[in-house]
Amino acid sequence: MSVASSGKKGVADAANPSAGWTREDIARRLAQDIPNGSYVNLGIGIPELVAKCVPEGRTLVYHTENGLLGMGPSPAAGQGDPELINAGKRQVTMMPGSAFFDQATSFAMIRGGHLDLSVLGALQVASNGDLANWSTGADDAIPAVGGAMDLVAGVKHVFVMTTHTTKDGEPKLVGRCTYPLTGRGVVDRVYSDLAVIDITERGFELVELAPGVSFELVQERTGAPILRTE
Amino acid sequence: MIDKRVASPAEAVADIFDGATVMIGGFGEAGSPIELIHALIDQGAKDLTVVSNNTGTGLVGLAALLRAERVSKVICSFPRTAGSTVFPDLYRAGKVQLELVPQGTLAERIRAGGAGIAAFFTPTGVGTPLAEGKELRVFNGREHVLEHGLRADFTLIKGRVADTHGNVMFHRTARNFAPMMATASEVTIVQAAEVVDAGTLDAEAIVTQGIFVDRVVHVGQPQLESALNEAGASYP
Numbered sequence: 001m002s003v004a005s006s007g008k009k010g011v012a013d014a015a016n017p018s019a020g021w022t023r024e025d026i027a028r029r030l031a032q033d034i035p036n037g038s039y040v041n042l043g044i045g046i047p048e049l050v051a052k053c054v055p056e057g058r059t060l061v062y063h064t065e066n067g068l069l070g071m072g073p074s075p076a077a078g079q080g081d082p083e084l085i086n087a088g089k090r091q092v093t094m095m096p097g098s099a100f101f102d103q104a105t106s107f108a109m110i111r112g113g114h115l116d117l118s119v120l121g122a123l124q125v126a127s128n129g130d131l132a133n134w135s136t137g138a139d140d141a142i143p144a145v146g147g148a149m150d151l152v153a154g155v156k157h158v159f160v161m162t163t164h165t166t167k168d169g170e171p172k173l174v175g176r177c178t179y180p181l182t183g184r185g186v187v188d189r190v191y192s193d194l195a196v197i198d199i200t201e202r203g204f205e206l207v208e209l210a211p212g213v214s215f216e217l218v219q220e221r222t223g224a225p226i227l228r229t230e
Numbered sequence: 231m232i233d234k235r236v237a238s239p240a241e242a243v244a245d246i247f248d249g250a251t252v253m254i255g256g257f258g259e260a261g262s263p264i265e266l267i268h269a270l271i272d273q274g275a276k277d278l279t280v281v282s283n284n285t286g287t288g289l290v291g292l293a294a295l296l297r298a299e300r301v302s303k304v305i306c307s308f309p310r311t312a313g314s315t316v317f318p319d320l321y322r323a324g325k326v327q328l329e330l331v332p333q334g335t336l337a338e339r340i341r342a343g344g345a346g347i348a349a350f351f352t353p354t355g356v357g358t359p360l361a362e363g364k365e366l367r368v369f370n371g372r373e374h375v376l377e378h379g380l381r382a383d384f385t386l387i388k389g390r391v392a393d394t395h396g397n398v399m400f401h402r403t404a405r406n407f408a409p410m411m412a413t414a415s416e417v418t419i420v421q422a423a424e425v426v427d428a429g430t431l432d433a434e435a436i437v438t439q440g441i442f443v444d445r446v447v448h449v450g451q452p453q454l455e456s457a458l459n460e461a462g463a464s465y466p
Contacts, residue, residue, distance in 0.1 A: 064403075065333065065334075066257040066258075066260070066403050066406055067257070067403045067405055067406050068402075068403055081402060082259055082260065082454050082456055082457075083259075083260040083261065083401050083402050083403055083404040083454075084260075084402045084403055085257075085258060085259075085260050085403055089257075089258035089259075089260075089311070100400075100402055100403065100405055101405070102337075102405050102406065102407070102408070102409040102410060102437070103257075103283075103333070103334075103336075103337035103340075103406050103407050103410060104337045104338060104340075104341040104409075104410050106334075106337070107333065107334030107337050107338060110334055111334050111338075111352065111353075111354060130357075135359075140322065142309055142310045142317070142318045142321060142322075143309075143328070143330050144307070144308040144309055144310040144330070145307055145308065145330060145331075145332055145333070145360065146307050146308040146332075146333050147307070147332065147333040147334060148332075149332040149334075149335075149354050149355050149358060149360065150332050150333060150334030150335070150354045153352070153353045153354040153355070153356070154334075154353075154354070180358060180359045181357050181358045181359075182358060183356075183357065183358065184356065184357035
């Protein structure tokens with residue numbers, strides 16, 4: 001995954017190529033829902049885009065689980081410190097009011113419910129809120145989990161930011177995850193290139209459609225029923 | 231008079247024995263005690279169990295220790311790193327065992343080990359493959375999994391500055407696992423870029439207290455994985 005800027009729309013509708021949200025659009029839409037002053041952990045990769053899309057006038061405090069609260073953007077070329085990095089092992093900066101801490105403290109922030117929001121990518125999200133985002137379970141894969149299971153177990157709210165389907169067109173929002181789980185019943189809301197969808201006790205529930213996208217299209221590309229309350 | 235200084239990385243790691251469990255600080259290259267790891271490669275101990283968050287990059291540091299086939303088991307949270315093939319190749323060849331642990335559970339297991347706590351319950355990992363076969367118990371209506379404290383024979387960590395009593399301060403995100411690991415070992419070895427007399431450091435700002443540290447070795451210009459990899463280095 002890369003956070004490199006891409007203006008390309010998802011292929012939401014072959015007949016209407018401008019339909020749907022770009023990655024930046026998804027990040028911008030998600031960022032609207034984060035209250036001022038929130039303590040936020042952004043997952044490695046696409047979720048990092050959210051930091052660039054926070055509405056003017058709001059200040060969020062970014063936590064990176066390797067031990068920094070108050071993370072700032074990438075340093076200017078040549079200004080970085082190899083030992084001032086984020087969880088993706090990229091060099092970052094620190095904002096005024098930052099603090100460093102060890103791993104036990106960092107995960108006390110996560111597991112103790114002190115962080116307000118975790119934004120993560122997904123391989124699959126099930127209609128009961130189960131999340132799979134760390135392994136496809138393939139035999140030759142090297143399993144690696146990092147802090148994902150801690151984040152979904154401990155952070156107050158978990159948002160998923162993802163394409164609605166895989167590159168092969170398979171739904172990522174499903175009735176039941178087939179990949180190994182990261183956590184059970186942990187996702188609150190999904191922001192995709194097609195829609196914003198809540199996970200409720202009744203399953204997937206539509207919050208908002210991306211511009212030019214029909215409910216029927218979203219339902220067709222989702223592996224479980226979506227409720228629509230209007 | 232207390233003076234925990236030793237003359238060299240080689241002297242600091244001389245008694246690490248075959249079959250030892252060794253905790254190694256670092257998150258990526260931040261905090262990785264490269265000089266101590268290289269001294270351990272030179273020293274030759276094998277069949278080691280290594281507890282560390284990652285498995286190194288390139289052909290230096292932790293990756294070099296693995297490549298030298300001195301490690302029979304790794305306990306870590308994220309053994310995959312872009313551009314790193316040493317661990318994946320050994321793992322696929324069946325030459326190294328992996329115990330995969332969620333990062334927060336790894337930190338807490340080490341913290342518990344150092345604090346005399348045998349085991350604890352956490353919701354992290356419940357319902358996932360990493361909780362399979364482990365005891366579950368419901369607290370406050372929520373399932374938790376039993377995880378055991380972790381201890382080691384030796385810990386290798388990197389500090390920015392240490393004093394002769396073994397008090398240590400770290401550099402930014404290089405701190406990561408080091409303070410917990412220092413508490414959880416029989417012998418904790420610190421390499422520090424600066425070593426000062428006891429009484430020099432601000433006692434309010436000390437991160438790891440000397441009681442947890444056994445040996446301090448001065449490494450004035452510590453190497454970094456990224457710089458070594460850019461130069462195409464491999465060790466030995």
